[in-house]
Amino acid sequence: xxxxxxxxxxxxxxxxxxxxxxxxxxxxxxxxxxxxxxxxxxxxxxxxxxxxxxxxxxxxxxxxxxxxxxxxxxxxxxxxxxxxxxxxxxxxxxxxxxxxxxxxxxxxxxxxxxx
Amino acid sequence: xxxxxxxxxxxxxxxxxxxxxxxxxxxxxxxxxxxxxxxxxxxxxxxxxxxxxxxxxxxxxxxxxxxxxxxxxxxxxxxxxxxxxxxxxxxxxxxxxxxxxxxxxxxxxxxxxx
Numbered sequence: 001x002x003x004x005x006x007x008x009x010x011x012x013x014x015x016x017x018x019x020x021x022x023x024x025x026x027x028x029x030x031x032x033x034x035x036x037x038x039x040x041x042x043x044x045x046x047x048x049x050x051x052x053x054x055x056x057x058x059x060x061x062x063x064x065x066x067x068x069x070x071x072x073x074x075x076x077x078x079x080x081x082x083x084x085x086x087x088x089x090x091x092x093x094x095x096x097x098x099x100x101x102x103x104x105x106x107x108x109x110x111x112x113x114x115x
Numbered sequence: 116x117x118x119x120x121x122x123x124x125x126x127x128x129x130x131x132x133x134x135x136x137x138x139x140x141x142x143x144x145x146x147x148x149x150x151x152x153x154x155x156x157x158x159x160x161x162x163x164x165x166x167x168x169x170x171x172x173x174x175x176x177x178x179x180x181x182x183x184x185x186x187x188x189x190x191x192x193x194x195x196x197x198x199x200x201x202x203x204x205x206x207x208x209x210x211x212x213x214x215x216x217x218x219x220x221x222x223x224x225x226x227x228x229x
Contacts, residue, residue, distance in 0.1 A: 034217065043121070043208055043222040044159075090158065094218075102149070103210075103218060107158045 002027045004093050006106035014114050015083050021076040021109050023065075023091035033074040034092040034103070035065055044090065050074065061085070086113045117143050117213045121221025128199055128228055136194045136224045138209030144189035145211035149218070150182075153206040165192040199228040 003026045013019055025031055032051050036044040048059025055067040065076045074091060088110050094103040118141040128134050138148055146167050151159040163184050164172040171184035181203075183195040192211075196203055208223040 032217075036220070041206075041223070041225065044210075044220040046217065046219070049217050102161055102164065104161075105158045110156075 002031075002093050002104045004091050004104055004106035006089075006091055006109050008109045009107070010110045010112065012112040012114060013081050016080050019076075019078045019081045019085070019111070021089050021091075021111070023074045023076065023106060024072050025074060025091070025093045026072065027093050032094045033065075033067060034094070035059065035063070035074075035076050036090045036092060037061075038088045038090065038108075040087075047076070047089075081111075081113055083113045083115060086111055117211070117219040119145075119209065119211050119219045119221045121209055121224055123224060124222060125225045126227070128226070130200055130228055131198055133195055133197045134199055134226060136196075136207055136209075136226075138192045138194070138211070138221050140190045140211045140213075140219075143211075143213045145192075145213065146189060147212045148186060148192040149210045149212070150184060150192075150194050151208045151210070153208060153223075155206075159208060162194075196226065199226070201228045204228045 005024045007022050034049045035047040038044050047063045048057045050057045050067045057065050063078050067074050088108045090108045091106040092103045120139045122137050148165040150162045152162050153159045161174050162177045165184045165186040167186045167189050173179045186192040204227050206223050210218045210220040
């Protein structure tokens with residue numbers, strides 16, 4: 001069964017500081033990996049996704065993530081955090097598109113940004 | 116880009132009544148849509164997979180008679196919470212799969228049963 005672990009429930013960083021959110025997954029085949037962001041009371045917005053190819057993926061809002069198969073990880077990074085980045089971040093794994101594969105989400109990491 | 120519209124965004128209903136939530140893909144056809152439930156400060160839990168023209172596939176532990184899903188067209192799926200009770204109060208989110216693009220999520224529906 002597929003699973004996702006986000007070890008950090010809550011992270012606080014100062015505005016302008018760098019950020020790394022951890023994500024580890026378990027999947028029996030080649031995983032399709034996603035990072036989503038959710039503001040309070042809102043749906044999910046896709047930040048980036050990894051399907052294949054270059055293991056360093058660029059996303060929106062200055063985010064990037066690196067797929068490391070040997071570590072079963074897909075950590076999200078941003079070099080300089082802005083106050084507007086405060087939100088809940090979810091990592092998810094699925095079997096791919098076009099196959100109606102289910103997404104499994106991690107428990108989320110709440111990011112707080114201090115000024 | 117792919118856009119999914121979900122309505123209503125908030126709904127308050129009395130215990131025992133039914134509530135319908137709509138999920139529409141606005142600029143693409145979605146043969147498959149997914150319905151999730153999210154409890155406060157928790158992750159999303161998949162409830163069911165909605166397939167156009169066929170019965171939905173429910174996850175283990177989800178009552179199919181309570182959470183009725185209809186996917187009558189390639190752009191619309193509905194979730195009806197029947198005989199709602201306070202414990203059904205939650206945040207419900209739909210998503211639609213677009214081939215080659217992944218999954219697009221609606222903005223969610225906050226259901227409060229009083």
